[in-house]
Amino acid sequence: MKLIWNHPVLEIFLGTACGGLLVLLIGWSRGGRMFSEDPGWSPRTKDMLNPDLKFPRCVLVPVLLDGKSTQAFPFLLNHPDKCSASGGAPFLLMLVMTRPQDRFLREAIRHTWGNETTIPGVIIRCLFIMGLSSDPSSPRPLEEDEKHKDLLQVGFLDTHHNQALKTFMGLEWVARYCPRTQYVLKVDGNVVLNPSFLVQQTLKSGQHPRPDFITGCTYRNRSPIQRQSHPRYMPPDMLSHTTYPPHCCSPSYVLSGLLALKVLSIARRVPAIHLEDVFVGLCLHHLGVELILGPPDIFPMFGRSYKRCDFRGFALVHPFKHQKLVQVWPDFQKGTCPLE
Template structure:
């Protein structure tokens, strides 16, 4: 794998005890690369023995010396390597949507709303749902879902909150292997309202010259690490000792250029890993000396907003947003020809 081959690979302590604090432990392994045509669930039949969780969950062993040779990798258990091979050129936007295995109802809502690949005319968009493993979910259901939609990308480690850094990096690894020519990559959580037309036409601007070091979203600057152990965003001093984080784009949704996605993947092996995924990407940007690009004010909303069609036309993303509400308001949001006040 590109961010594994010849380099250390992220090591994550999987799972957590109830009420405990899980600390992401990271190390990198060398000498491994995923085959381009490895086995995929989508090629299996329902009667074929489904691999168990234990067969594909990479077990954390620590400490590991950084120069250790290993061929262990995180396999893509469900994969669509030809997803970006489309007639008419490279995708303009690749959506990597973060969900969990059991979130089929959420994924269906996204497929019928903002995740529709044809929603922006004359622009090639591709969508993949990135998922990990769950110890209490039937993989027959995932097989059936993927056979129907062909858009699940499953990686062989536990899908937990503290593995989000690893999950995002594996999404970028997929980009490096199978979609390196995409213009932009959108990393987005499933619990959002996304306005693809605004994102593409106002922020990314297909007619504009490509920007190799572009990343934007809701930008946090001068954020102070939370040292309270009971907080979900707790940051131990031994993991990050500085008084403030470098600038970063908030985790629910940000978009970066394809070339920058590959740079982040490349530099990640030299950046001390943290379990807060958006902070980790910010640390990678800091090492690359890349500053996030501000979007128009109040276009990436991180603290929710009551739906109003006229207001939402000017947003790129609203978080959080329940999928039940998304299905209810989407038909109204599609009334593009309905005038709004002051228009």
């Protein structure tokens, strides 16, 4: 059995079957009603999934990203008015990828780089995207969402092979509820972000508008990994390319709102794969969009020891534990550094 769950091709087959079963279970738990007439339907605390419902051990993957398949995954927690609050459309929308059990990580982000008021005069909105936990004992984030009103929970299991689907459901939310945002940041939770550097040095520099803008740590000329035990294993029959197209590293990249809508649209016609960053790269390749290289080394992806003046010259550092983030953030906000 272990070999089955470590084989992405079989996971796709089993995930497809389990996906249909999960959707049926969701509908059954709601008395047979899957959606309201409003495409932004969002059940609240008393109208959520039956807490006693046992989910099968499934790995759901984005086999299809057409209109029908994405509509099969409702937003169980949703805030459709997030971008229409007073002040106008956001300059930057942060879509932070977390899991249901990552409550303390989200709390650390809210008090540090995810604070929407961190840059005076710049409208920033932050939302945390998650799927469903397969652990029935896992606490459900209803109380957390009632307090902070910043969670997007989608009706599929939150697994490693569902990261592409999680990202594209985030982009679908942008298309439905926040199409006028200037930039969208896709970011994992285990980072330290420097919002001021990202906005002032990266997004507000150069020519405007930039409808096909996307930047981040960039990978080029990488070959698919053929070792089945590797978490980024790519079955040869899933992707025919000998090298991946240029793509931004999965932990974080930022793209213009217009490009986010284009990527979402083309994704419905590109054969989906489970590696989220490569899939986005394939979508960009089909769109004919080239990555924009920012200043060198502003998105380090292999970890750094914290030094305030070094970190102030980065847009983002990955990985970075949230416990450490809370400790260093007060120091990070102190004073200036040479050459600033």
